[in-house]
Amino acid sequence: NYTLQLKEICKSYIRTDAQGVTVALENVNLNIKDGEFVTIVGPSGCGKSTLLRLVAGLIPPTKGSILLNGKPIKGTSPNRGIVFQEPTLFPWLTVEDNVSFSLKVQGKYKEKKEEVDRLINIIGLDEFRKSYPHQLSGGMAQRVALIRTMINEPEVFLLDEPLGALDAFTRMNMQDELLIMWKSNRHIMIMVTHDIDEAIYMSTRVVTMAPRPGKIK
Ligand code: ADP
């Protein structure tokens, strides 16, 4: 039994010039079992980000269905966490409050408070817990964005090239941190990367997506 199933997914976007649509995905089928770490590689514009955003529930498919444990997904959920290439933190909240935000919304903060402290320590930002996003470097902000999603222990962890902008050292640390997290809970990871070595090092399966020239209809 597959945990996550994408069945005959199509996604088209209305073009900004209103001259028809851009077909981003056409008839995509993908079955992923619990415990798989899937990386997705492929050229710019082949639909990688679209695929992740669909699974996150940020956008609906034009056609097809996405099932999690056999049930169609509905909108977004902390159970399907996504981390983008650019860190997206709440600018008006401190590091600590960014990481705790969704726990507070879900009423889980008390039980997970120590985990917040532990993760902030792991990413080396103890001294920055009361800092605001604009006081952090890009790499620091990205580490915060990663643990902010990690703290929810999503059943499906979606990563859209989250390490691309990090320096080599931080990148290796975050790769290992992600692997430790994945090995501890064996949930599904789906990560887009442009780095084939990273894909081979990290994942149990590499999915390649083909470029789709002339896909504008
Ligand atoms: P996204 O996947 O988030 O849409 P892009 O595909 O536009 O991002 O690519 C992000 C960066 O990676 C860009 O600077 C782009 O030039 C570079 N890039 C895109 N495709 C490749 C590739 N196959 N190999 C290496 N770098 C790539």
Ligand code: ADP
């Ligand atoms: P990738 O992540 O592989 O670079 P994307 O999923 O970002 O690919 O994009 C796939 C195709 O859909 C591209 O042709 C892109 O221009 C188009 N696209 C993506 N997002 C939108 C959007 N919000 N509106 C219109 N077209 C989009």
